[in-house]
Amino acid sequence: MRSNFRAAFIGSVGLSGFRFRKVPDNIRSTSRQQRQAQRSLPAGDASPLRSIALSRKWLVGLVATAAVAVILLAATERIYRGHLLSDAIHRAETSQAIVALTFDDGPSPLITTKVLEVLDRKSAKATFFMVGKRIENYPEIAASVFENEHEIGNHAYSHQRLILMRPSTIQSEVERTNQLLRGLGVEGAIHFRPPFGVQLFALPFVLKRLQMTTVLHDVVPRDWETQDAELIAKRVLRDTRPGSIILLHDGAANRVIVRALPMIIDGLRNRGFRFVTVGELFALAAGEET
Numbered sequence: 398m399r400s401n402f403r404a405a406f407i408g409s410v411g412l413s414g415f416r417f418r419k420v421p422d423n424i425r426s427t428s429r430q431q432r433q434a435q436r437s438l439p440a441g442d443a444s445p446l447r448s449i450a451l452s453r454k455w456l457v458g459l460v461a462t463a464a465v466a467v468i469l470l471a472a473t474e475r476i477y478r479g480h481l482l483s484d485a486i487h488r489a490e491t492s493q494a495i496v497a498l499t500f501d502d503g504p505s506p507l508i509t510t511k512v513l514e515v516l517d518r519k520s521a522k523a524t525f526f527m528v529g530k531r532i533e534n535y536p537e538i539a540a541s542v543f544e545n546e547h548e549i550g551n552h553a554y555s556h557q558r559l560i561l562m563r564p565s566t567i568q569s570e571v572e573r574t575n576q577l578l579r580g581l582g583v584e585g586a587i588h589f590r591p592p593f594g595v596q597l598f599a600l601p602f603v604l605k606r607l608q609m610t611t612v613l614h615d616v617v618p619r620d621w622e623t624q625d626a627e628l629i630a631k632r633v634l635r636d637t638r639p640g641s642i643i644l645l646h647d648g649a650a651n652r653v654i655v656r657a658l659p660m661i662i663d664g665l666r667n668r669g670f671r672f673v674t675v676g677e678l679f680a681l682a683a684g685e686e687t
């Protein structure tokens with residue numbers, strides 16, 4: 398049986414384009430024990446025709462397994478990103494050179510105040526997806542974001558993965574944060590961004606019930622993994638196009654964004670882009686359709 402396996406394997410390699418001619422050499426170069434085993438096999442077992450039939454089976458099996466694996470991986474990726482089960486918005490369809498800078502995970506005393514200074518100095522508006530608990534911890538910073546006329550969105554109350562939570566818990570995560578935002582003075586539609594970008598199962602249903610739109614992003618410079626401000630700015634400039642929603646963070650301990658932000662704003666302005674909030678981006682894009 399072992400020899401059968403070996404013959405089939407070598408045959409399949411041969412079928413895929415090389416080494417098939419070397420099969421006899423390989424068999425000849427095996428040890429005496431293996432040669433004896435080879436001789437003791439029925440004649441048909443070692444025939445090239447049988448090898449090819451077996452190797453075709455192997456090849457078909459291999460290709461089918463690979464295809465299934467690729468399909469499963471693609472589906473998992475799409476589910477993971479929340480594309481299949483929700484109508485999350487990643488960017489706006491527009492021909493205008495407008496983009497939305499968005500900041501997740503704040504407010505934080507270390508970074509949000511510095512980000513506000515940069516935005517003020519550069520006269521740019523942005524959208525902050527805040528964590529409810531952090532609004533409670535730093536109400537004065539949240540208030541100053543609102544007073545500076547930036548948009549504030551909902552990034553859940555505790556920033557846990559909502560994927561395995563009960564619908565009632567998810568609803569309370571979202572509503573509790575909405576109440577905190579209303580307390581700051583936020584009026585009109587509140588946009589939602591799920592923690593970790595994941596939004597499966599109950600979350601899309603809860604958000605639909607609350608008539609809230611999920612806003613993701615199409616430009617992700619991965620500001621959490623580097624201290625290189627120029628690299629972050631370079632990634633943003635490389636990927637941004639009209640209608641883009643850019644994901645940045647003002648809540649983590651990484652202060653690199655304070656250095657990267659002026660480069661991002663200047664770089665995009667030089668290319669003619671204008672900075673609007675997420676709400677303005679959607680309204681301007683919708684205005685084009687009519």
Ligand SMILES: [Zn+2]
Binds near residue numbers: 502591593
């Ligand atoms: Zn987050």
